[in-house]
Amino acid sequence: MQERIKAKAIELLESGVCGRVLGWKTGEFFYDVTPAVFESREEIERDFVFGPFCGANLSKYLIAESRKGGKVGAFLKPCDTYSFQQLQKEHRILPENVYAVGVQCGGMCDIDAIRAAGIKGVLDVEEQGDSLLVHTLYGDKSLDRAAALSERCRVCKSKKILGCAELIGEQGEEQPSARFEQVAELEAMTPEERFAFWRGELSRCIRCNACRNVCPACSCEKCVFDNPSSGAENKAPANSFEENLFHIIRAFHVAGRCTDCGECSRVCPQHIPLHLLNRKFIKDINELYGPYQAGADMDAKPPLVNFQADDPEPSVVRERGTNP
Amino acid sequence: MQVNETFKPTVVAFCCNWCSYAGADLAGTNRLQYPADVKIIRIPCSCRLNPLFILRAFQRGADGVILCGCHPGDCHYTTGNYYARRRMTLLFSMLDYLGIERERTRVEWVSAAEGAKFAETMNDFVETVTRLGENRRLEDLRCKSE
Amino acid sequence: MQKIGVFVCWCGSNIAATVDVQAVSDALAREPGVVFSTNYQYMCSQAGQDMIQEKIRELGLTGVVVCSCSPRMHEATFRKACEKAGLNPYMVEIANIREQCSWIHKDKLSGTEKAVLLGKAAVAKVHLNTPLTAGESPVTKRALVIGGGIAGIQTALDIAEAGFPVDIVEKKPTIGGKMTQIDKTFPTLDCAACILTPKMVDAAQNENINILSYSEVEAVKGFVGNFTVTIRRKARFVDETKCTGCGLCTEKCPQKKVPNEFNLGLDTRRAIYIPFAQAVPKAAAIDPNYCTMLKTGKCGVCSKVCTVGAIDYQQKDELLEREYGAIVAATGFEPISMDKFDEFAYSQSPDVVTSLEFERLMNAAGPTGGTLLRPSDGTHPHTLVFVQCVGSRCDGGEKGKPYCSKICCMYTAKHAMLTREKYPDTEVYVFYIDVRTPGKNFDEFYRRAVEEYGVHYVKGMVGKVVPENGKLKVQASDLLGGQQLHIDADMVVLAAAVEPDKSARPLATMLTASMDTNDFFTEAHPKLRPVESPTAGVFLSGACQGPKDIPETVAQAGAAAAKVIGLLSKDRLTCNPCVARSDELMCNGCSACEKVCPYGAITYIDKEFRGPNRTTLLRRVAQVNPAVCQGCGACTVACPSGAMDLQGFSNAQIMAEVDAICK
């Protein structure tokens, strides 16, 4: 796969279709893969990687890249393409300046999941069909890929690649996903338990803004939390209120636009399950206003700028509550 | 549940200018009593209510926040309350999800003719909020005056 | 820092009785930025306004807070006063300490405390106010009148007289409305048709009036001065421009068994019909529910007999789109259904009729040619019982209306009087709860019915009507006589309550005009602006605003016309300056705001911005057309970055109010 992608990247550059391509390169550690722009065959041959740790969603980078003049090539995994389309709907990405290549994905891995499987001293990981060959300080070990997947890939909602000029690998389909199970578990708790759960999670927030910076939906020219005149400016999780405020408003601002790509939780250094906030909105929207997947359909009106005359009343929140 | 007789909640009522603010005026004209704990903020339409305002109110010490607007279908701006309805439904659901008492937030549709409904709504809401007591789950201690 | 003046009004004792106004002005004097604070008996009086103006000049105030009645009452007054003293009118804020404070709280301590907080919120808001200048929008100089009854006709005539074009949209095939069905009018007893039909002809002949009969309003867009209305012209299957109204088709049509709605189903008409002799436009229409040709494709008699070729079975509904500067609702009323009042046996005996049916039975153009006969057997009735308040003055619920229908006392007196005049051999009983006859020559009229015509007015109600052996056994109470009456009547006439026409509710939704719980249109102010709806550019004429008799309807129709003329005579309208504004530096160009804007006020342009390292970036940004924006604020919340804000109700201003209140 990696070689096919690299070949395509080189072809795009050399045929003149693109002036540069957006891909992934290894960072400090093998599992620390970062997005990068490549402008020459040499750079690609030297640095370009595609493997089980290329979780980063490249579509957000296209907002800036598509405005720099010339055409940019980009490799997008299925879930990235939802963001890609959503950002086009919002006129953030200029599609005429992008040459998108869809790459099928077998699910991205999480180094912590590998460690949790009891494998220590990991040096590198190699894909071998459905399993991983893990090189460690203590010799090689084999592990089912499924066991190493990140949470978001374990509950992958779709392998479908949208809106790309060409594909590498097979086109996939939407698939049933258990991604709302955790939300449902939380909903089933008492308010006290939920409150305690979220205090436990959100109190760890250090306001590094990684979630905001990585989120494709959080692409505002200026964030309200950075704007002194917005009335919501805050730069540090000064107390529990501001921890709550930041995450509630952030989730609200991306509600109806969040494709559930899961980048927020991936990058959170404190391992706060931020996707559970976004998924709550998605679940509510699906249940109250009908199924909606952000980015899936270029023409569908996003639920928060849409309505039906017979939408449920806000009291539905009180009425359907499972706990008194 | 224990009811603290001396607790006087702070309740912020956002009222749309065309229906509910007029409904509140009608309650006044008809001398229909409701607790002085309710303070009304006039907004042009229920769709003007930003979730930030609600959180801000809780931060600054509100114990309950209620939004009143025209009945769905009767919005002065045709569609504003439909958007407000979705926004508030989702926001309230999120607050509930975070374990914040869902009874502290409410939306009621009150027309300009429903002075009595306005007063009843406020009486009922203040009673509910009083029963819940002081808002502890979404407060900012730095903003407390005492 | 603003220099703010605070003016606390006593409103006589309305505020001062439950709010310590001195304490309020003292407390507000200590707020930051407040350089002057006082209280006065009547701030809205000339003396009060003079004081505000004097202080603006003397102290150079940059902001004014008036603690008084609702801003819906006097905000405009105070803004105007401040403007005269050189202060931008949008630097004025009102704290509503009457309707939302002194009138609803009895305890002076908590009332005062709340008034202070409301004042503080207003002061906090004024700190963030900025002077606003209103823009302007053009006015389409044409009016639309919805409903072609006497209200709509009079409004249209008056507007047309002033030189403005008017369209009348009427859902029936003819204009004229309920008044065409009335026999005589009270208290003069002149013939309704004699005074109405000349007006209908005037309307038809007036160059400025365009009658769209058999048409309904389908959609309304836009705002005051600039409405765009879609009108459905229903297929009448007759070319209105060709039909001469000769009536030949209506005589030859073989389908004779169609209930005649003009006579309330008391007789029949043909499937092709002209509602009545003086109809305007005088053109036939085909009833598609009964026409054999339209239903089965076989017949075509009317087409054969028509000498001008006006029949067109292929006609389809047509949609018109037109622009108007003002819209008048004149949708009128209907008597309520008697289904829920069968204690009066309306469904069981044809001799139990409603008052409107009684009008037809007395009318020369009615089913009996003007001779009062019992519908059941065509015999002359000797004993008539009139029941008032059927469905009026009921305390809510599905059965009946809570209001007094206002016209029944007078028309019942008229019916009773006319019956006794034409048929002196009759006994006429009127059962009443109260007789309500305020109005010029009204009570005199009612007294004449009693004193000169010998009508038996009985204080009480009818409890049960039992049809038996050709009679109507009426069981009733006579409260003053202290007895239960049992009358063997020949006819019973029910004064059914009136209700707004069913088309009014969907129309109100289209117009975004508010309605009360009974579906009557609400006035902008019940006393001071009775012919305007709260929605700018929408006016009210006739019974759609509340029960009315003919003179009142005509008076209100003229008043509505005067308001429309006032609006249409302006070339440009001053817009509301409290509109949305987009901060281009923050705008993402994502289109969320555009999607929620009900007015299409938001457009996008690509604009160059300075990028890093001396580069330029082309960005899509939103722009608001201030003449089109109505200031709802939907966009401000849809905007995730906060680039969109609403002038006069900005994020910062509302949050300042929140802060002041929650402290």
Next chain:
Amino acid sequence: MTYSYFPGCTLKTKGRDLDIWGRAAMEALGVELRELPQWQCCGAVYPQAKDEIAVRLSAVRALASAGELGTDLVTLCSACHHVIKRVNRDMRTDETIRSRANTYLQLETPYAGETKVLHYLEVLRDQVGFDQLQKRVVKPLTGRKIGAYYGCLLLRPSGEMEFDDPENPSILEDFLRAIGAEPVVYAMRNECCGGYTTLENKPYAVKQAGRVLENAASCGAEELITACPLCLYNLQVNGGGKLPVRYFTELLAEALGVKEGAV
């Protein structure tokens, strides 16, 4: 279709006909009426005063036991229906009555008006369907001019009984049409027959029954049907035999061809 069935005291004694034919007919229609175990008198009169709790209790017991069985509760006698339906509403809407009744009864699960109360005629109309009933008729009552006598208790107060239009009811007329008879509408069909005063003021009961029968006869009725044992008694005994009066279930059984089997 299975329902709990509350016959009531009168139907076990003086009003046996109403009950026997009613059961036979439902059986023929494939509807199972299961008599409630251990029912007691409904109380006979609905206590209008809000502070009368004890007399509401046996109705509540019947309602609660139907609730435990998970079935709707069907009644046949007008008086029982009136009492049970209104007490059920009290249990649903009146906090004081609910809490006091539950305190008295000490049921395993407190009762709050959950059971649905249906009159036999409502089952015929809404569950069986008059059109279906019509198809099952084997001996249509063709040519018989029958007046329906509703009386008070089924119809009023309409806001609580939710049975039919209180001034212009049609359920019994529709029923008569379904079994092939010709319904005769007359205005006194929803007026009181005076039955309640038969002990207190017999002359009045006689007078009022006469009025009802006179009106029905003058409108062409040749016989009357009713659902109320007291009305039946009063119209028969105090009405002077002007018209035959029968329970509607008797005619139903007749039309379905099960009348003989039931006796």
Next chain:
Amino acid sequence: MNHMTEIVTRISGVNPRKCMKCGKCTAACPAYDEMDYHPHQFVDMVETGRLEELMNSRGIYMCLSCFACLERCPRSVEPAKLIEAVRLAVVRQQGRNHLKPEQIPALLDPDLPQQAITSAFRKYRK
């Protein structure tokens, strides 16, 4: 408010002030001729506190509880409930039972449904 008025309005749940004195209750009452006071008067007398007279009236036993007054009242006043409340106020007093068990046998008739007796007992005695 007079003590008895208060009891009667409380147990009946009726607000006599809603009455607009239209007389439809009295017009609808089938037992009018049997009663000394009529439904609209009942409402008025409760409101004005003339309870003694009402409690001594024969009319309270003549009411058929047919609910015609209640059904047809345009103001939802429910006179029938007031009448029952007044009757209860009487029979709840010591020794004021209107119907005594020993009176029953004389009234019996083999066809009379027991519903009539039960209800008479319920209505007329404590």
